[in-house]
Amino acid sequence: MxxxxxxxxxxxxxxxxxxxxxxxxxxxxxxxxxxxxxGLGLSKKERYNIKNQISLDFESLDNIYDSTLQLYDDIPSDSKFKQLAYFMSNLNHTPLTHHNEVKILVDGKKKLESLLHDIKKAQKFIHIEYYAFVTDETGMKVVDLLTEKAKEGVEVCLLYDELGSKGVQKSKFAKLIEAGGKIQTFVTSKKAILKFRVNYHDHRKIVIIDGKVSYIGGFNIADQYVEITKKFGYWRDTHLRINGPATSILELRFLSDWNVSVPENEKLSGKLDYLYHEKPNESAYTDIQIVASGPHDEKQQIKLAFTKLITSAKKRVWIQTPYLIPDDTILDAFKIAKQSGVDVKIMIPNKPDHPFIYRATQYFAQVVMKYGVDVFIYDGGFLHSKVLIMDDDVSIVGSANQDIRSYKLNFEASAVMYDKSINTELAHYFDKDLKQSTQMTQQMIDDMSIWLKFKQKTARLFSPIM
Structure with missing residues (x-):
């Protein structure tokens, strides 16, 4: 029945x-x-509330369109990306942003140092949203500094996914709250067990400081992301520090997530002070579009962005992902790319952080190999980087993995960048990682035990609901 x-x-x-x-x-x-x-999914009421809140908060975009600044529009600096930029803009009805300065961070300690440095300089507000924010030694460095800034009168808002933040001790936020800081758990992780929605995570990792500087990528806040651990070894990830108008789009995304998670009297309005309205930095020339998605919307925007980039490639598609569990759409995209003569390389970890999911990753690695895709297994630690490099000019970095969960179930955010120098730098890190990787071969597959292959095929059967 x-x-x-x-x-x-x-x-x-x-x-x-x-x-x-x-x-x-x-x-x-x-x-x-x-x-x-x-398996139940979000209720119609929850879907409506999230969609409605996003619409309300993104109305603030009307206040930042200033043709004299030329920071927001749908026209890329390079006309050859006009169609691609138009497509990305339509996914979330958000503009392409110009004159962004981007710094790529691939080491956890350096990312943390950079983040703490920017937090220290904050004068107006600090808005933080993480899938995993753990109150261990690393987390408390951030909490203690946030407490100092709150005492100085800086607005501090911290939003985290309770289900993703295993090990968080809420009591350790007491001083921050006493100083005026605001702490909230994401709407889907509130009473998740009682409301039967434990499968829906806020997987975003974003920070916005004073409306000028922002962070987006794969690093969370916890010891394992900045230290070499026995379980994972070195944590290899990718994060971006952005100074520019793309910060406004991330801020509006934060406001929507915050406002849908708090009572009416605690909502933040889309004030102009939250948004980037500086004069353009002529020496910063990276065009960025922020693409976000979640289970409240059936469009699967992140997946469509990946599909468009893969099928639009003419030269190469290089991907790093900790989980490779694509659906039929992405698998077909890989086929199209390979049949078009595109160099497709995918890099995955050599160890699991979730064993059952890793077996599914191993299975699909074998599937894409049949299409001619080159699969590499990273041996330098644990690969958690979520990167796609297309040709010589376009790249995407964010929180979304190449798996069905990121396409359909998680709340994700990624930055699509049109910049040859950024593309080249990401490709440099990819090449560097290749030197610490082993290419997956048919002989390696043939040498796998029957029991291992059985686990891989079983995991594959359940991949649509992982």
């Missing part, structure tokens, strides 16, 4: 439906419980 309800009443992908039917078939009673917590 429950399976019939699932098939005929719930609107979802056929692959997802069949995956849940497999769960019911093999573990019927436990499967029912798992479905309640992981």
């Amino acid at each position: 429950f399976a019939l309800f699932l098939i005929f009443y719930r609107e979802r992908d056929t692959s997802v439906t069949w995956a849940w039917l497999l769960v019911f078939m093999f573990i019927p009673f436990l499967g029912f419980i798992l479905y309640l917590f992981f």
Whole structure:
């Protein structure tokens, strides 16, 4: 009866439906419980509330369009990207931003140092949003500094995903709250178990300081991201520090996430003080579009952005991702790219942080190899970088992985950049990582045990609901 309800009443992908039917078939009673917590999805009311809040907050964009500054529009500096930029703008109805200065950060300690340095200089506000914000030694460095800034009168707002922040001790926020700081957990992680929505995470990692400087990428706030641990070794990730108008789009994204997570009387308005309205920095020339997506919207904007970049490539598509669990759309995109003569390389970790998901990653690595894609296994530590490099000019960095969860279930944000120098620098890091990687070969696949292959194929069956 429950399976019939699932098939005929719930609107979802056929692959997802069949995956849940497999769960019911093999573990019927436990499967029912798992479905309640992981399969129900957001209610219509929750979807509406999130969409409505985004619309309200992004109305502030009307106040920052100033033709004399030439910071926001839909026209890229290089006309050859006109169609691509138009497509990206339509995904979230947000503009392309000009005159951004971008610094690439690939080391956890340097990213933390840079972030703390910018927080120290904050004069008006600090808005922070992380999937994982843990109150360990690293987290407390940030909390203690935020407390100092709050005492100085700086507005401090910290939003985190409670389910992703394992090990957080809320009591350690007491001094920050006493100093005037505001702490909130993301809407979907509030009473997640009671409301059967433990499968929906705020996976974004963004910081906005004084409306001028912002951060976006893959690093969270916890010891494992800045230290060499026994479990993971060196943590290899990619983050961006942005000084420019793209900061405004990230700020509006933060405001929407914050406002949908707090009571009415605690909402933040889209004040002009929050947004970037400086004179353009003529020496900064990176064009950036922020693409965001979440389960509240069925468009799957992040996946469409990936698909467009992969199928538009003429020379190369180089990807780094800790999880490789693509759906049929992305798999077809890889086929199209390879059949068009594009150099497609994908780099994945050599170890799991989630064993079952890693088996699915191993399976799909073998699938894309059949299309001619070169797969490399990073041996220099744990690869958590989420990067796509297209040709010589376009690249994307953010929180989204190449997996179904990032396409459909998580709240994600990534930065699409049109800049040859940024593309070249990311390609440099990719080449550097290749020197610490092993290319996956057919012989390696043939040498895998029957038991390992069985686990990989089993994980693949459940990949649509991971």
